[in-house]
Amino acid sequence: MDKLIIRGGKRLKGEVYIGGAKNAALPIMAASILASGLHSISKVPDLKDVLTMGQLLANFGAGFHYEDRNVFISTERMSKIEAPYELVRTMRASILVLGPLLARFGRAKVSLPGGCAIGARPINLHLTGLTKMGTDIKLDSGYVIAKAKRLKGASIYLDIPTVTGTENLMMAASLAKGRTLLENAAREPEVVDLANALISMGAKIKGAGESLIEIEGVDDLKPLEYSIIPDRIEAGTFMTIAAITGSEIIIKDCRPENLEALILKLKEAGLSFESFSDGICVAGLSRPRVADIKTMPYPGFPTDMQAQFMALMCVADGTSIIRETIFENRFMHVAELKRMGADISVDGGIATVKGVSKLKGAPLMATDLRASASLVVAALAAKGETTVHRIYHLDRGYEKMEEKLVKLGADVRRVKE
């Protein structure tokens, strides 16, 4: 296992290039199951979760090759339809193969993903939707065992605008017989990117990005030739780094239109923005101002940016209230930030953060992907040295973050534990 050693307090400067979006790459790779042939997907970030999805596809008999941010998948000779626990437990997004396997082969056996550090992460809405589309579903010894002669279109209301639930059902509906309506669908940019990828395969989808998505099933689809959108959460994380270190950073290949809620809050915290054709220049104050946030489904403030924004508020000039409404246990970073001298009190899903003038470096433990990002954000502004252990959590969602930070002038080293 690796750790990061960070000496904070340095002002950063320069350009950072944002990679492809992990949460768009994963469903789009799963969509390759829907069509037989050779698929190519570009701008795919070099992340552990991408390789895990590739392993899962290979496990079904597909060919998978990753080279220089391009993914090649051949799906002509897929024979197996089982996603084993050993793979699924390392990446919850494996559940995204369920809809495509059912749509293409009429059968699937997928291990239940189980919970994770941030919550129970149930998949009941995925299963209810697939049942409405004519799937027979059994849960047996930790597996979802699903069968469907041919999926049929249905009107499905999602109690919660679940991101991967919307994606699973959209993929299943693409090859179903008839029309499917997804009401209260997730509106994230990654859902839109998947819809655009499916449309490029010949799917008939209208309304992606809105709460009502209409899918007209077709009989077959053609292989993918597609390029992934930039990762808005990586871009947002670097914006927060500029804000907490009082730096001016140029963020290339990002789409600010996918980060409106976050940008509004970062402006309230004192970060200034200047847009260019191929990116955005952000500049932080010497000390951030306070801003309250409440995480909401897109287009609201993204839950995947809550931990990083909390790190920023730890050194703001006042008290801020942070409400987490999406996941039941997404404050794992609080205990670690308090070890650095942060003044945070938590009551259920509400954290009250009293800004201190300076955090102090300390040995810290990463617990989940975005919590580990928030520890890096805090460490870059803290006085002295911070060691972040178990950064395999960070590596799941950020490609070579320490290299990008060193290029900006940060004092960061990756060391083998």
Ligand code: EPZ
């Ligand atoms: C996706 O997870 C993302 N992962 C998460 O990103 C992100 O935090 C989350 O959406 C919310 O934006 C991927 O896209 C691979 P949900 P997902 O289903 O789809 C409840 C990261 O950091 N729910 O939208 O699993 C659920 O418990 C990761 O990159 C049900 O109750 O999230 C949660 O409270 C972390 N039943 C809420 O809905 C269901 O069937 C939102 O979950 C499904 C979800």
